[in-house]
Amino acid sequence: MTTRNALELKGVKKNFGRAEIIRGLNLEVHEHERHVIIGPNGAGKSTMFNLISGRMKVSDGSIKLFGNDIHNLPAHKVNRMGLSRSFQVTNLFQNMTVMENLRCSLLWSEGHKYAFWKSVMGQQAVTDRAYELAERLNLTEQAEIPASLLTYAQQRSLEIGCTVASGAKVILLDEPTAGMSRTEANDVIQLIQRMTGENTLVVVEHDLSVVFELADRISVLVYGEIIATGTPEEIRNNAAVQEAYLGTEVH
Numbered sequence: 001m002t003t004r005n006a007l008e009l010k011g012v013k014k015n016f017g018r019a020e021i022i023r024g025l026n027l028e029v030h031e032h033e034r035h036v037i038i039g040p041n042g043a044g045k046s047t048m049f050n051l052i053s054g055r056m057k058v059s060d061g062s063i064k065l066f067g068n069d070i071h072n073l074p075a076h077k078v079n080r081m082g083l084s085r086s087f088q089v090t091n092l093f094q095n096m097t098v099m100e101n102l103r104c105s106l107l108w109s110e111g112h113k114y115a116f117w118k119s120v121m122g123q124q125a126v127t128d129r130a131y132e133l134a135e136r137l138n139l140t141e142q143a144e145i146p147a148s149l150l151t152y153a154q155q156r157s158l159e160i161g162c163t164v165a166s167g168a169k170v171i172l173l174d175e176p177t178a179g180m181s182r183t184e185a186n187d188v189i190q191l192i193q194r195m196t197g198e199n200t201l202v203v204v205e206h207d208l209s210v211v212f213e214l215a216d217r218i219s220v221l222v223y224g225e226i227i228a229t230g231t232p233e234e235i236r237n238n239a240a241v242q243e244a245y246l247g248t249e250v251h
């Protein structure tokens, strides 16, 4: 069986003025995999996400989503083609309840933006689906309270739930456990595993314990280039990776 690429970057470059920050980056993310990007500070991880999600234009090279060129398309078009970036709880409607946030995202996936009155799914079907999602998010008890009253970890969970509900096939996650206690981080990792089975996930993460728990494959970005891609085991044992980045940390 051949593996389909959800995302494919070829020779991607990005300059800021004369500084070349992304220097001919090649990356293949398989459909349905959880692919984690690691790399030292300033390696270009955020810039890479900005290029993939359409927030920045590439200087050279190509980015394909399920075989279709997306480089240099505006962010909202990339989003409509099935790629979503989930990185901030500020993506939530803070004054709306958990259920309302989920309903909003479900309606968005139907192409109705926020025009509730036009729902083709039917109000009851949307509500049922939203409850189902709230359950998977462990937020049934909080279903009717405003997002602003949730804990930080619950807000991040809801944000991930809304991204899934909005119909994204490929989800970019920026440091999903940043700022959380170990227990909260474990909950969010489990949630990501539960919520994203059908999706393809690309995660930027610094915490190596999270990386090795979550990743099907890992790519290592150093100075704007991917120096290695492989299973967690392969990355642990890769001499170039150990030298360039991981050092003794993995042992």
Ligand SMILES: Nc1ncnc2c1ncn2[C@@H]1O[C@H](COP(=O)(O)OP(=O)(O)OP(=O)(O)O)[C@@H](O)[C@H]1O
Binding pocket: 016, 021, 039, 040, 041, 042, 043, 044, 045, 046, 047, 048
């Ligand atoms: N808009 C910009 N203009 C100029 N330089 C930029 C811009 N955005 C990022 N850079 C530079 O590009 C380099 C890579 O930054 P980036 O934020 O992508 O790295 P990162 O791997 O995400 O780092 P961190 O792990 O610290 O978040 C840095 O040297 C940064 O200063």
